[in-house]
Amino acid sequence: MRSWRTELFAGLVGAILVIPQGITFAYIAGLQPEYGLYCAIFVTLFCSLLGSSSMMSGPNTAVAILIGAAILPLAGRGSPLYVDFVFLLCMMVGVVQLVFWLVRGARIFQYLSPAAISGISAGAGFLIIMASLDSILDLSTFKTTFFFEKLFVIFSDAKDLVNPFSLAIAVTTIVAGYVGRRFSPRYFIIIAVTAGYLCGLLVAFIWPQPVTELEYLGRMPLQWLPFNVPTINMEYLMIASTLIPYAVAIAFIGLAQSLVIVRELKMETDQDINLDKEVYAQGVANFLAPFFSGFAGAGSFNRTKANQSLGATTPLSGMAAAGFVLILITFLGPVLTYMPMAAMAGTLFIVGADMIKLRDIKHYAQVRSELFIYLATFTSIMFFDLAAGVVVAVFLSVSVFMLRISQLDLKVETSAAGTVIKVKGALFYASVAHLTEKFHQYMDEDLTVDLQFTTHIDQSAVDFFIRESKGMTNRGKHLTLLVNESQQAFLENLGISKDIRQISL
Amino acid sequence: MKYSQQLVCGALCLLLLNAATAQQNQPSIQQLLREPFLDDYYSNVVYGYEIVTDTQTHASRYVGNSLNCSNCHLQAGTQPDALPLNVAGMYPKWRAKNGKRNGIGLRIRECFLYSMDGIMPPEDAPEVLAISAYVTYLSQGQVMGAEPEGRGVPTLPDTGYDPNPANGRAVYMSQCASCHGQQGEGVADMPPVWGMNSYNKGAGMNNIREAAGFIWANMPLGQGKSLTHQQALDVSAYLNLQIRPADPGRSKFLKLLEYLIN
Numbered sequence: 001m002r003s004w005r006t007e008l009f010a011g012l013v014g015a016i017l018v019i020p021q022g023i024t025f026a027y028i029a030g031l032q033p034e035y036g037l038y039c040a041i042f043v044t045l046f047c048s049l050l051g052s053s054s055m056m057s058g059p060n061t062a063v064a065i066l067i068g069a070a071i072l073p074l075a076g077r078g079s080p081l082y083v084d085f086v087f088l089l090c091m092m093v094g095v096v097q098l099v100f101w102l103v104r105g106a107r108i109f110q111y112l113s114p115a116a117i118s119g120i121s122a123g124a125g126f127l128i129i130m131a132s133l134d135s136i137l138d139l140s141t142f143k144t145t146f147f148f149e150k151l152f153v154i155f156s157d158a159k160d161l162v163n164p165f166s167l168a169i170a171v172t173t174i175v176a177g178y179v180g181r182r183f184s185p186r187y188f189i190i191i192a193v194t195a196g197y198l199c200g201l202l203v204a205f206i207w208p209q210p211v212t213e214l215e216y217l218g219r220m221p222l223q224w225l226p227f228n229v230p231t232i233n234m235e236y237l238m239i240a241s242t243l244i245p246y247a248v249a250i251a252f253i254g255l256a257q258s259l260v261i262v263r264e265l266k267m268e269t270d271q272d273i274n275l276d277k278e279v280y281a282q283g284v285a286n287f288l289a290p291f292f293s294g295f296a297g298a299g300s301f302n303r304t305k306a307n308q309s310l311g312a313t314t315p316l317s318g319m320a321a322a323g324f325v326l327i328l329i330t331f332l333g334p335v336l337t338y339m340p341m342a343a344m345a346g347t348l349f350i351v352g353a354d355m356i357k358l359r360d361i362k363h364y365a366q367v368r369s370e371l372f373i374y375l376a377t378f379t380s381i382m383f384f385d386l387a388a389g390v391v392v393a394v395f396l397s398v399s400v401f402m403l404r405i406s407q408l409d410l411k412v413e414t415s416a417a418g419t420v421i422k423v424k425g426a427l428f429y430a431s432v433a434h435l436t437e438k439f440h441q442y443m444d445e446d447l448t449v450d451l452q453f454t455t456h457i458d459q460s461a462v463d464f465f466i467r468e469s470k471g472m473t474n475r476g477k478h479l480t481l482l483v484n485e486s487q488q489a490f491l492e493n494l495g496i497s498k499d500i501r502q503i504s505l
Numbered sequence: 506m507k508y509s510q511q512l513v514c515g516a517l518c519l520l521l522l523n524a525a526t527a528q529q530n531q532p533s534i535q536q537l538l539r540e541p542f543l544d545d546y547y548s549n550v551v552y553g554y555e556i557v558t559d560t561q562t563h564a565s566r567y568v569g570n571s572l573n574c575s576n577c578h579l580q581a582g583t584q585p586d587a588l589p590l591n592v593a594g595m596y597p598k599w600r601a602k603n604g605k606r607n608g609i610g611l612r613i614r615e616c617f618l619y620s621m622d623g624i625m626p627p628e629d630a631p632e633v634l635a636i637s638a639y640v641t642y643l644s645q646g647q648v649m650g651a652e653p654e655g656r657g658v659p660t661l662p663d664t665g666y667d668p669n670p671a672n673g674r675a676v677y678m679s680q681c682a683s684c685h686g687q688q689g690e691g692v693a694d695m696p697p698v699w700g701m702n703s704y705n706k707g708a709g710m711n712n713i714r715e716a717a718g719f720i721w722a723n724m725p726l727g728q729g730k731s732l733t734h735q736q737a738l739d740v741s742a743y744l745n746l747q748i749r750p751a752d753p754g755r756s757k758f759l760k761l762l763e764y765l766i767n
Contacts, residue, residue: 032566032631074545076638078631081548206758209618210603215627218566235542337624 003313010312011320014056014303015328016190018044018321021300023217024348025064027341028131029295030077031086034220037329039294041322046285047297048318053273055261056303056318057285061352062124062253062386063298065131069385070246074239087230087290088240092247094287094296097255101283106275109259111401115370116377116393117260118360120253121301123381123389125355128348135345136170138163138215146383165203165212166342172199173346186309189347196343204338217339222329226293249387251286254298256390258282261299271313302351369400406430410438418446418480426456432464439468447472448480451487462494531645534581546638553639556632557581557590560621564632569623570703570750574636576696577620577710579723582643585655586722586729592656593637593644603754609637619707622750658718664735668713673743676736680725689747699747707752717741 018040026036039059047057067086075082100106130147133139137154139161144150154161177192184191203212259275266273286296307317329336364370373396381389408431409424419442425431439447449465451457469479480501483491488502496502537543537551556563557574558581575581582590596609603615610628613636618625626633647653678687684695691697710716721737723729732740751760 076545076549076631076634077629079545079549079635080552081543081545082631204757206756208754208756209625210615210754211756213625216624218624218626219568221565231541233541341627 004316006311007314007316008320010307010310010317011322012324013186013310014044014307014317014321015040015324017303017306018056018058018300018325019328020189020193020344020347021303021351022059022325024132024135024344025059025061026295027135027344028061029064029067029086030072030082031295032078033217034222034226035083035086035293035295037220037222037325038226038292039289039297041325042292042294043285043289043297044318044325045322046288047281047299048315048322050277050281050284051315051318052277052281053262053265053271054269054304054307054312054314054317055258055265055278055299056307056321057258057282057299058297058303058321059295060254060257060298060300061128062120062257063250063296065124065127065386066246066250066253067295069387070243070250084231084236085239085243086295087228088232088236089243089247089250090290090294090296091230091287092240092243093251093254094283094285094289096247096251097279097283097286100251100255101276101279104276106255106259106279109256111397112256112260112394113370113373113397113400115364115374116397117256118357118364119374119377120256120381120386120389120393122356122360122374123378124386125352126378126382127386128352128355132345132348132352135215135341136167136349137161138166138213138342163213165207165214166340169196169199169203169214169340169342170346170349172196173343174349177347177350186306189350192347192350193339193343196346197339200340200343201338203340215341217336217341217344219337220329220333222326222333224326228291228293230290246387249390250296253386253390254286254296255279255282257301258299261301261304265304265308269308269313302354373397373400402430406434408434410434412438412442414445418448420448420450420482422450422453424453427451427454427461428456428458429460432461435461435464444475444477446478446480448482450482452482452484454487457487457490459494462491462496466496531642549635549638550642552631552635553637553642554581556636557639564617564626567617567623567626567630567632568621570621570697570701570705571691572621572696572702572704574616574621577719579726582639584723586657586659587719588657589643589653589655590640591643591647591653593641594647594649595652595656609640613637613640618753620704620710622703622705622708622753658715659722661714661717661721661734661737664738666735668717668735668738668742670739670743670746672736673739673741676732676740677743680732681740684726689744698744699749701748701750703749705750705752707754711745711749713738713741713745716744 019037022036022040023033024036026033026039029036036059044056044058047055051057067089070089071082071085074085126147130150133150133154139154144153173192173196176195177188180188180191180195200214200216203214258278262273262275262278265271282298289296303321361371361374364374373393376396377389377393380392405426406428407425408427411422411424413420413422421435421438421442423435427435435449465479465481472479478501480503481491482503491502532540532547534551534554537547537554540547543551552563557578560568560573560575561571577588578584578590579587582588593609596612597606599605600607600612603611610633613633614625614628617623644653677685681698684692685698686692686695689697689699689703691702697703704710710719717734717738717740720740721730721732721734724737725731
């Protein structure tokens with residue numbers, strides 16, 4: 001009885017948090033704000049209905065940035081063609097994620113090291129801050145290759161480019177957010193937005209809009225069931241083929257974030273979470289989003305954290321959040337009309353700054369390889385984009401993993417009976433080299449290789465033994481393998497020759 | 506010398522021919538609407554056309570009253586003497602209204618602020634870009650910098666009499682009220698001409714001469730130029746006296762100060 005009330009309250013807070021995020025992320029994705037709200041409603045709803053955890057899904061920064069990056073070269077911002085392409089891309093993302101579910105791909109994300117995930121999150125935070133600058137300073141969209149060029153242009157041309165009214169509202173919002181956090185860490189986003197809104201009203205009262213040139217949110221007539229059939233024809237399919245890399249990148253980044261959140265939830269709460277089920281829920285939600293005029297989403301770090309701190313433990317809170325968004329927008333619509341975009345961007349700035357944590361850097365500074373992964377991921381996102389950062393993160397995590405696994409733990413014991421080499425670890429093509437060194441070191445002795453603690457043996461290792469034993473027979477020496485029963489059967493299957501003595505234990 | 510002149514003449518003829526064929530080759534809006542796939546420009550043109558004809562649905566974000574663009578820009582901005590939209594070649598230009606150089610984008614944004622009594626969209630709003638594309642599409646074949654034929658509304662000649670709102674009321678009740686309503690609220694699909702759902706005091710239509718020109722040339726709908734010049738001026742004066750939203754171009758703070766001082 002009490003628990004569902006907790007869930008409902010968590011849902012309400014989630015809804016209040018998601019409204020500014022949905023609007024600003026829709027802006028980042030190059031879409032009108034209502035698409036972000038539909039995403040906040042329907043992606044959240046489907047993910048919670050089909051998933052097994054209290055994770056809050058919905059509009060996601062990284063996904064929004066990538067959608068914008070993918071579609072902006074193809075069509076004008078927000079035009080019907082643009083919207084069609086976004087829907088097409090989101091359906092593709094859903095399909096890719098469902099394929100991931102079919103091959104049980106959730107395992108792959110276990111190889112992404114926590115340092116890489118923190119690096120991606122920090123990089124996304126940096127990108128959010130850079131994107132929020134556009135609205136904070138009221139710059140019309142201009143593109144530069146690197147972030148420092150943009151900063152340089154802003155500083156050198158501040159007098160012409162920066163809108164002081166917009167800046168004043170954004171600064172009020174950010175200051176209110178940080179001051180508000182001291183008093184109420186739970187509701188500081190709401191405090192920040194309210195302060196920005198009131199500051200905007202004051203500015204609008206004193207100066208008319210043609211003078212301030214401020215950008216407002218405007219009216220949002222939300223439909224309760226915005227059903228929409230995405231257009232698909234031959235030309236669109238041609239476009240779709242060029243969007244495949246983006247669809248894969250978005251699907252991967254979306255799943256990576258969601259699964260990291262779910263893994264954290266699994267560690268910190270005692271929820272019964274099934275990773276594959278979450279992948280399925282994400283895939284179905286993203287595939288269905290275009291049918292409800294929404295774009296693709298993923299799990300949200302900040303809203304899941306808020307949800308968790310309020311004590312929600314079931315998917316009910318997500319469903320409640322979806323419903324509350326619809327109700328809040330319907331009743332708050334007239335109030336939100338004069339919400340300055342600068343206030344929205346101010347809250348986005350706070351969210352972005354929160355994603356870059358100094359604590360993380362200190363935490364990972366202990367292990368050099370982890371720190372390297374973190375910094376490499378972060379800087380590649382800063383200088384290139386999120387997709388490049390994810391590629392770097394995956395590549396580095398996997399290579400660190402590979403380096404670790406290809407290292408064999410070799411122990412050499414010399415006795416009267418000969419030399420025994422104890423092999424610990426996986427014996428496969430990458431790690432055979434280590435064993436070769438040892439073999440060459442003890443060339444003139446009878447060798448016994450103890451394989452009992454070897455976790456994995458592959459064809460190249462067997463070939464290696466055959467080759468070495470031939471060489472040793474020529475020199476009049478013997479190779480003996482110490483194996484257990486299952487290994488013996490396995491070795492015979494792989495065609496090990498009779499001149500290697502095998503001692504089964 | 507003579508030879509070069511001939512060459513220039515020939516080149517000019519070729520250019521003109523090209524312009525003429527380009528104008529003919531441009532697909533009509535009806536054709537574009539049937540196309541299953543459009544490139545970026547034409548998809549924006551169609552979007553702009555949809556916004557102009559059904560502003561309430563397609564640009565509701567920035568609209569504050571219940572008008573559509575095509576209520577004044579008749580026939581989706583293609584009818585001469587009814588504020589046609591084929592004016593892309595005339596911008597940017599200086600306008601007295603805001604005392605600065607106006608691009609087509611700023612002109613469109615101000616329409617949303619005044620005539621649609623809404624809020625100014627940002628410079629790079631998709632709606633503004635789409636309407637710009639549509640205006641460019643309609644301006645195909647016009648001469649850069651020159652006024653197109655039938656631009657804006659006709660300027661009425663001086664009738665020798667002041668506009669008389671009382672007479673305007675009589676004309677309005679007999680000729681206009683059947684569509685625009687006794688209280689100017691608009692009947693069925695016809696636009697309201699005063700009240701809080703109509704254009705505000707900053708709009709061009711709130712100018713007596715401008716509105717009179719529009720009314721004389723186009724009203725009653727389909728029977729344009731049936732009123733006399735004086736009747737059109739009278740109706741325009743009557744409309745000008747009615748209640749409508751305040752001019753958003755003026756500071757509310759200064760207004761409050763004025764009110765407090767007086």
